[in-house]
Amino acid sequence: MLNPLELKEAALVYLDRSGGLQKFVDDCKRYNESKQSYAVYRFNILINPSDVVELDAVLGNHILHKPLKAAQLFQSVCFVAVKTLSLIEQLKTETQINVVLKITHLPSLPSYCFDLCEFPFDYISERFYKVEGIVIAMTTITKYTQGARFLCSDETCPFSEGFQYIRVHVPGATESATVRNDFFCKLCASPLQEDRKFRVLGDKQIVEIIAAKALSALKGYSNQPSRFQSLSVFLRDELSNKMKIGNKYGIIGIPICVKACSQAAICIEANSIHLCRTRDPSDIGDKFKNLLSMTSNSCWKFTAILANFFASQIVPPGVYTTLKLCLLMSLVQTSDKDNEAPNYLDILIMTSDQLLVDRLLNFGVCLVPRGIRHPAGSEIFPTVSKDKYGTGAANIQACSALLAKGGVCFIGDLSSYKKDKLDLLQSVLESRTITMYIPGKKCGGVDQQINIPIQTSFWSFIDLDSSSKRHVYKNSNLIGQMDFSMVPSNLMDSFGLLIHCNESSPSHPVLPSVEHCLKKAIDLESISWTDSQQFTAQDFEKLIAFARNLHVELSLEAKNTINGYYLASRRTRTDSVHGSKLTASALKHLVALSEAHAKLSLRKSVLKEDVLIAILLFETSLTLKYGTSVFCTAPNAAFPFELNNAKCLQQRDVYLLQCHQQLQQFIATYGSGVLVSSNEE
Numbered sequence: 001m002l003n004p005l006e007l008k009e010a011a012l013v014y015l016d017r018s019g020g021l022q023k024f025v026d027d028c029k030r031y032n033e034s035k036q037s038y039a040v041y042r043f044n045i046l047i048n049p050s051d052v053v054e055l056d057a058v059l060g061n062h063i064l065h066k067p068l069k070a071a072q073l074f075q076s077v078c079f080v081a082v083k084t085l086s087l088i089e090q091l092k093t094e095t096q097i098n099v100v101l102k103i104t105h106l107p108s109l110p111s112y113c114f115d116l117c118e119f120p121f122d123y124i125s126e127r128f129y130k131v132e133g134i135v136i137a138m139t140t141i142t143k144y145t146q147g148a149r150f151l152c153s154d155e156t157c158p159f160s161e162g163f164q165y166i167r168v169h170v171p172g173a174t175e176s177a178t179v180r181n182d183f184f185c186k187l188c189a190s191p192l193q194e195d196r197k198f199r200v201l202g203d204k205q206i207v208e209i210i211a212a213k214a215l216s217a218l219k220g221y222s223n224q225p226s227r228f229q230s231l232s233v234f235l236r237d238e239l240s241n242k243m244k245i246g247n248k249y250g251i252i253g254i255p256i257c258v259k260a261c262s263q264a265a266i267c268i269e270a271n272s273i274h275l276c277r278t279r280d281p282s283d284i285g286d287k288f289k290n291l292l293s294m295t296s297n298s299c300w301k302f303t304a305i306l307a308n309f310f311a312s313q314i315v316p317p318g319v320y321t322t323l324k325l326c327l328l329m330s331l332v333q334t335s336d337k338d339n340e341a342p343n344y345l346d347i348l349i350m351t352s353d354q355l356l357v358d359r360l361l362n363f364g365v366c367l368v369p370r371g372i373r374h375p376a377g378s379e380i381f382p383t384v385s386k387d388k389y390g391t392g393a394a395n396i397q398a399c400s401a402l403l404a405k406g407g408v409c410f411i412g413d414l415s416s417y418k419k420d421k422l423d424l425l426q427s428v429l430e431s432r433t434i435t436m437y438i439p440g441k442k443c444g445g446v447d448q449q450i451n452i453p454i455q456t457s458f459w460s461f462i463d464l465d466s467s468s469k470r471h472v473y474k475n476s477n478l479i480g481q482m483d484f485s486m487v488p489s490n491l492m493d494s495f496g497l498l499i500h501c502n503e504s505s506p507s508h509p510v511l512p513s514v515e516h517c518l519k520k521a522i523d524l525e526s527i528s529w530t531d532s533q534q535f536t537a538q539d540f541e542k543l544i545a546f547a548r549n550l551h552v553e554l555s556l557e558a559k560n561t562i563n564g565y566y567l568a569s570r571r572t573r574t575d576s577v578h579g580s581k582l583t584a585s586a587l588k589h590l591v592a593l594s595e596a597h598a599k600l601s602l603r604k605s606v607l608k609e610d611v612l613i614a615i616l617l618f619e620t621s622l623t624l625k626y627g628t629s630v631f632c633t634a635p636n637a638a639f640p641f642e643l644n645n646a647k648c649l650q651q652r653d654v655y656l657l658q659c660h661q662q663l664q665q666f667i668a669t670y671g672s673g674v675l676v677s678s679n680e681e
């Protein structure tokens, strides 16, 4: 049997020892000094369950499993404190005290976890659970009734004044449960009426979360049919506006059943929230460690071997090496740190081999926790709708780009989008934010404008075969230039990198790929390049997770090379009509590429060797758009040879050294005055 008096005593001792009593007295002082009379006085009391259990196990158990009853217990302790210490003159009855117990954490035991994928849910026992999920939608903030005062409608009744009838919001209650007109006086049975002057309002926001597991449905092709359900979370008062769309949170709260329209839904009334952090991997695995030490004599060999063997499940080594290198670089250039805005590396691929490229990109997005393959026919960017709970708020839905926060959003064939979508994409690529307009008419209230950051890298491709049927190609006059009339050129500039995926080496990519598939189907042992079998998708996942967390810095040499090349390119790629073809964003892209190569090489400093690879990739991309320049590069500048053995790798290093000399020559001739480059923009 619970002894209420002993529990109250323990509660008081806990308040005293935890410093909660002092905070309560301070809160009371503020209410008292305001001299204003309220229907309810709200107090947050911080509860550390471990400390409470240590002090009094029965009380601790009570708080964890009967939180609403425990709150009443603290309510009466607080009322006694207010009265004995004369803390608030205006406060008349115990019901006017609204105590909210804020739980710091829950015991890390399975019975406290509320798994969104495990049925059935317990929403009856009204106790605390912890749930983890990614925010996929959230409403704007609206008001709810924290507390209200009711009076007897019969003026002769003593309860027609005073604070006898106080309604306070309890977790799980809807607005209509708190404020209704079917209450009757206990003394005279006359109907009660609300005294509206005394209504206390608080902020409310509803967010929708899904289990992180549910994202697997949006990752490439999933074999198993699956159904994932979202869960609504009620954030009230100080918790509203504490969550960001797309982030993953751990939420402590009480599961409840709420009736929305004609349907009942399970929701969580949040008590406390915290941002979930992914644990940074400390290791890249032995295979890559060995490879790293074996290639330590060169700044280029490690990434070359990575690119060569990447995704060998899909394409044989030697095919699409440039594309594979760029995908790896884009992957390590993502960041899921909320406070970091990395230089994103967006990739646009031109290909007539849609099938393989699509499979490669799919393979790539699966290697980061937030890799999303955008489902055709849905929205890429957030949308606004009406909130389904009828609170009159606008509901913002995350859609693919926000779900891919801190990862990669693969949006498929670019030529399948209409012009307005492409314009929006371009503005997002340039500003990395999206502005949402919420019309007041539609959702009640005033017009609102919200800016949401878009922290993801975008991958897309253009299928040259299918788009050539829709577009008439002009004959291009410039060497190396392709005709991209189907995509606005501004949009193309917004993508950091343009890759033409018809590898010249080996000259025809289809044959080795077919051979690869056939061999794989017949006999695994017969595949000659058995080394590649050693790097599994999991190995790459681990490597990428490690590399993307590296913090890299540009060396002075690297900075000067980037600025010099940028300046020289601006000067050489100029025509009399449009001025320079290089936009200011080119500098940003060059930095992103250089950083990415350094990270993929597991270096913390960006060297001139990284910048060289960045420039070769970027120059190839420019050549596709505008034709060759004075700084003439091979069509397949980063990987001119096959990489079958150590000798080829050495040969490539020699070639890259020559390229570096050419680059220095180019910069010396056209890029002098490096230091004033920023003024020229």
Ligand SMILES: [Zn+2]
Pocket (backbone or CB within 6 Å): 152, 153, 154, 157, 158, 159, 160, 185, 186, 187, 188, 189, 190
């Ligand atoms: Zn009455």
